[in-house]
Amino acid sequence: MSGRSEHQKSVPLSVLLKRELANEKIEKPDMVVVYGHASENKKGEDFILLKTECQRVVADGVSTYSVFGLFDGHNGSAAAIYAKENLLNNVLCAIPPDLNRDEWVAALPRALVAGFVKTDKDFQQKARTSGTTVTFVIIEGWVITVASVGDSRCVLEPSEGGSHDLSADHRLETNEEERVRISSSGGEVGRLNTGGGAEVGPLRCWPGGLCLSRSIGDMDVGEFIVPVPYVKQVKLSTAGGRLIICSDGVWDALTAEMVLDCCRGMSAEAAAPHIVKESLQAKGLRDDTTCIVVDILPQEKPPTSVPTLKRPVKGMLKAIFRKKSSQSPYIEKEYVEPDIVQELYEEGSAMLSERLETKYPLCNMFKLFVCAVCQIEIKPGEGISVHEGTDKPGKLRPWDGPFLCLSCQEKKEAMEGKRTSDRLSSGSD
Numbered sequence: 559m560s561g562r563s564e565h566q567k568s569v570p571l572s573v574l575l576k577r578e579l580a581n582e583k584i585e586k587p588d589m590v591v592v593y594g595h596a597s598e599n600k601k602g603e604d605f606i607l608l609k610t611e612c613q614r615v616v617a618d619g620v621s622t623y624s625v626f627g628l629f630d631g632h633n634g635s636a637a638a639i640y641a642k643e644n645l646l647n648n649v650l651c652a653i654p655p656d657l658n659r660d661e662w663v664a665a666l667p668r669a670l671v672a673g674f675v676k677t678d679k680d681f682q683q684k685a686r687t688s689g690t691t692v693t694f695v696i697i698e699g700w701v702i703t704v705a706s707v708g709d710s711r712c713v714l715e716p717s718e719g720g721s722h723d724l725s726a727d728h729r730l731e732t733n734e735e736e737r738v739r740i741s742s743s744g745g746e747v748g749r750l751n752t753g754g755g756a757e758v759g760p761l762r763c764w765p766g767g768l769c770l771s772r773s774i775g776d777m778d779v780g781e782f783i784v785p786v787p788y789v790k791q792v793k794l795s796t797a798g799g800r801l802i803i804c805s806d807g808v809w810d811a812l813t814a815e816m817v818l819d820c821c822r823g824m825s826a827e828a829a830a831p832h833i834v835k836e837s838l839q840a841k842g843l844r845d846d847t848t849c850i851v852v853d854i855l856p857q858e859k860p861p862t863s864v865p866t867l868k869r870p871v872k873g874m875l876k877a878i879f880r881k882k883s884s885q886s887p888y889i890e891k892e893y894v895e896p897d898i899v900q901e902l903y904e905e906g907s908a909m910l911s912e913r914l915e916t917k918y919p920l921c922n923m924f925k926l927f928v929c930a931v932c933q934i935e936i937k938p939g940e941g942i943s944v945h946e947g948t949d950k951p952g953k954l955r956p957w958d959g960p961f962l963c964l965s966c967q968e969k970k971e972a973m974e975g976k977r978t979s980d981r982l983s984s985g986s987d
């Protein structure tokens with residue numbers, strides 16, 4: 559066996575056969591994704607990833623998905639560039655092969671955690687610099703999955719109206735839970751002391767002085783600054799909606815409501831530069847200011863003529879969409895659509911033992927002797943259960959996975975404040 563890269567590099571016959579069959583059956587999604595983006599740079603540390611029409615072989619055809627990422631580096635751009643180039647692949651490698659669409663979507667939250675941690679760990683072995691925030695969005699059908707560390711945000715406005723936060727705010731100033739976590743892992747939370755006892759600026763954690771509690775690639779701070787993302791997964795109704803992903807340059811100037819309001823009725827392409835312009839008008843160019851607007855729309859309307867989302871009239875809009883859908887000549891079969899945004903998954907814990915466990919019935923699909931984070935092959939008996947050292951008294955059996963390799967186990971302990979003195983340096987994979 560050649561290890562972790564096997565299913566990435568050589569294509570098994572079964573997959574080739576499937577691909578042949580699949581050429582006949584590329585699933586026509588009933589939705590379309592259109593996007594726009596804009597950026598005004600002050601430091602040049604914001605980076606974006608825009609990928610639509612990614613193809614994936616599934617059990618009975620080819621399915622497409624889209625990926626959008628925003629990486630806002632602090633004190634340099636190395637980590638942001640590294641994450642932009644490697645994160646998606648690390649996430650995809652953590653998804654078992656041969657899953658059908660529903661299973662693939664269900665596997666995403668766990669794969670995102672593994673991919674974020676692997677990206678952080680790999681980067682730390684290459685460079686000793688500052689890190690990056692990440693807001694990472696995967697859209698498959700009507701399901702949106704967002705994983706985030708740091709303080710860039712992603713807001714959803716479904717066509718039915720209202721708004722949903724799909725990302726976490728990992729600023730120490732506003733996140734008490736994270737302050738408690740850091741204090742109990744041995745970090746210190748406080749403001750900058752100017753010397754005379756006067757404290758200035760936002761809450762930061764020491765050592766390092768970062769005002770965020772989570773990021774990818776931070777090497778000059780404590781290990782309790784973890785890359786474990788908050789993950790939220792929702793399913794839109796077939797009426798669709800608009801996603802707005804911005805760096806803190808926008809959110810420092812405008813509220814979510816202001817951002818959604820200022821571009822309502824515009825195409826995604828026009829909306830993104832408009833949001834950036836609005837935030838510059840409000841606060842001036844004080845930071846990198848980046849915005850991605852993504853519209854997820856029903857397929858029956860050609861994307862160019864879609865006026866996007868109008869101001870929602872409570873109750874009315876839903877009725878309009880219903881009526882249109884059932885009368886549309888392009889839709890052959892009746893379908894039942896959910897009324898509102900369905901919440902499929904939400905988890906923000908920093909503990910790998912909670913995040914690599916899965917609430918979905920997927921246990922058997924993950925290979926037993928592969929590290930759940932870096933996907934390296936582990937010899938039988940050498941894997942360390944992700945539950946090792948947690949409070950599962952008496953219940954832990956030697957075969958209770960998921961398992962980590964020694965190097966990832968060290969990383970896990972460091973993140974939990976159990977290895978305070980020695981920094982990750984082994985590089986054993």
Ligand SMILES: [Zn+2]
Nearest residue numbers: 929932963966
């Ligand atoms: Zn590992």
